[in-house]
Amino acid sequence: MNEFIEAKVTLAWAESPKAAYDVVIIGGGGHGLATAYYLAARHGITDVLVLEKGYIGSGNSGRNTTVIRANYGIPEAVRFYQRSVELYAQLEEETDRWIMHDTKGLLWMCHTESGERAERARARINTACGSETVYVDSAEVKRLAPQVDIAGGGRYPVRGASYHPGGATARHDRVVWALAEGAVKRGVDIMQRTAVVDLLREGDRVVGVRTANGDDIAAGVVVSAVGGHASVVAKMAGLRLPIRTHPLQAFVTNHYERTFDPIVASAELLFYASQTARGEMLIGAEIDRQPSYSSRSGYHFLQSCSRRATTLLPFLRNLRILRQWTGICDMSPDYSPVMGRTGVDGFMITTGWGTWGFKAIPVGGEQMAELIATGVTPDLIEPFRLSRFAEDRVLADRGSAGTH
Amino acid sequence: MSLRIDCPNCGRRNLDEFVYGEIPVTPDHIAGRFERDLDRVFMHDNPAGAVVERWFHVYGCRRWTTVRRDTTNDQLLD
Numbered sequence: 377m378n379e380f381i382e383a384k385v386t387l388a389w390a391e392s393p394k395a396a397y398d399v400v401i402i403g404g405g406g407h408g409l410a411t412a413y414y415l416a417a418r419h420g421i422t423d424v425l426v427l428e429k430g431y432i433g434s435g436n437s438g439r440n441t442t443v444i445r446a447n448y449g450i451p452e453a454v455r456f457y458q459r460s461v462e463l464y465a466q467l468e469e470e471t472d473r474w475i476m477h478d479t480k481g482l483l484w485m486c487h488t489e490s491g492e493r494a495e496r497a498r499a500r501i502n503t504a505c506g507s508e509t510v511y512v513d514s515a516e517v518k519r520l521a522p523q524v525d526i527a528g529g530g531r532y533p534v535r536g537a538s539y540h541p542g543g544a545t546a547r548h549d550r551v552v553w554a555l556a557e558g559a560v561k562r563g564v565d566i567m568q569r570t571a572v573v574d575l576l577r578e579g580d581r582v583v584g585v586r587t588a589n590g591d592d593i594a595a596g597v598v599v600s601a602v603g604g605h606a607s608v609v610a611k612m613a614g615l616r617l618p619i620r621t622h623p624l625q626a627f628v629t630n631h632y633e634r635t636f637d638p639i640v641a642s643a644e645l646l647f648y649a650s651q652t653a654r655g656e657m658l659i660g661a662e663i664d665r666q667p668s669y670s671s672r673s674g675y676h677f678l679q680s681c682s683r684r685a686t687t688l689l690p691f692l693r694n695l696r697i698l699r700q701w702t703g704i705c706d707m708s709p710d711y712s713p714v715m716g717r718t719g720v721d722g723f724m725i726t727t728g729w730g731t732w733g734f735k736a737i738p739v740g741g742e743q744m745a746e747l748i749a750t751g752v753t754p755d756l757i758e759p760f761r762l763s764r765f766a767e768d769r770v771l772a773d774r775g776s777a778g779t780h
Numbered sequence: 781m782s783l784r785i786d787c788p789n790c791g792r793r794n795l796d797e798f799v800y801g802e803i804p805v806t807p808d809h810i811a812g813r814f815e816r817d818l819d820r821v822f823m824h825d826n827p828a829g830a831v832v833e834r835w836f837h838v839y840g841c842r843r844w845t846t847v848r849r850d851t852t853n854d855q856l857l858d
Binding site: 605607608616617618619620621665666667668669670672674676680709765766 | 783794795796799800802807818819821822823824825826827828831849851852853854
């Protein structure tokens with residue numbers, strides 16, 4: 377395939393929905409489309425409808441920082457995201473679409489003794505759970521990323537880093553389109569500009585959806601793969617979720633010579649940076665503190681994030697900010713996703729994707745598809761069930777989100 | 781969004797000076813004691829629209845203030 381000249385992809389969008397489907401997925405972002413794709417590709421279930429309020433990938437799938445990694449801090453999460461790293465690596469071959477997947481390695485730097493302990497522990501737990509991460513000293517950091525100021529401006533000296541060679545990036549809209557194309561090719565219906573305004577219920581059971589066009593569509597199972605508005609959709613099923621919606625901002629600079637290889641992050645200074653295929657430096661940091669559905673970006677973020685990023689990457693001072701954007705993230709209280717059954721018959725969710733949703737797109741879709749197809753919750757996502765909060769089995773992993 | 785909060789003592793100040801405080805409300809239809817505790821600890825109303833919330837002016841007068849805000853556009857309401 378020519379990497380620069382590609383045929384325009386035209387998808388056969390569904391014009392109008394059928395009266396009933398086996399599976400209706402609300403949300404045509406990465407997770408919704410991946411679920412549809414794996415249902416069709418792995419389980420032969422093609423009587424599936426994906427409903428998207430805007431256009432596919434217009435929500436958080438198009439508003440993230442495209443980092444793929446598995447260097448989490450608890451075994452459940454490491455295993456889960458490691459599966460995603462592997463699925464991402466084979467996605468191009470599987471879908472025959474170029475998603476610009478690029479394995480770069482990721483450096484997670486620490487500046488204090490406690491930070492070093494945390495990164496050493498991360499390396500150990502990753503290795504134990506099948507994901508490669510090693511602790512490296514500051515000389516090795518300098519070798520892997522020469523642009524990093526090891527002295528940290530004098531105030532944040534780099535003691536070392538956990539190095540995760542599997543860290544990668546991919547082009548977000550290509551991922552969305554590759555999955556959508558794979559699903560449509562196998563007979564899945566995707567409707568864009570079709571918002572769901574209500575869930576149809578029979579007693580306690582969810583039996584379908586009502587769209588903004590006034591169509592009532594019956595469904596064997598309804599899956600909410602909504603990003604941002606998860607609480608709003610869950611409310612239609614009479615559910616309250618442990619979710620608060622917070623904006624997360626990021627920005628890119630103008631072009632820099634393509635020499636910045638790895639993804640670098642600092643948990644203590646709270647920012648992460650990588651270079652896009654176009655040569656822009658992509659920089660993100662923490663979520664906005666107020667719960668909000670507003671995707672407006674603001675100056676205070678640029679100011680505080682730039683100050684921290686330039687502390688470790690002084691060359692950024694010579695660059696200019698090109699554009700900035702905001703996604704609205706479903707933050708769960710333990711910084712882990714919430715997936716699977718909800719206690720309401722016929723209604724499943726895949727949410728709580730907070731600031732870590734993009735990296736989990738293939739595994740989230742694969743596991744949700746398996747749950748829907750077999751009726752059995754796969755071991756990989758069993759720990760992420762909604763009922764964990766009632767059972768006192770929360771999966772606290774705040775330090776691995778990279779955004780707090 | 782560069783949200784600014786009206787502090788009754790200090791006037792309109794930047795968001796960075798404040799700490800957010802949710803006013804948790806457990807709906808009446810949740811009856812059991814355990815269920816109410818669970819809801820109080822973990823669950824959120826998280827509405828897209830008007831909310832009443834508390835903000836603590838930690839880098840200022842160190843007092844709490846009540847604010848009404850539309851979460852869809854971050855505009856402060858009267």
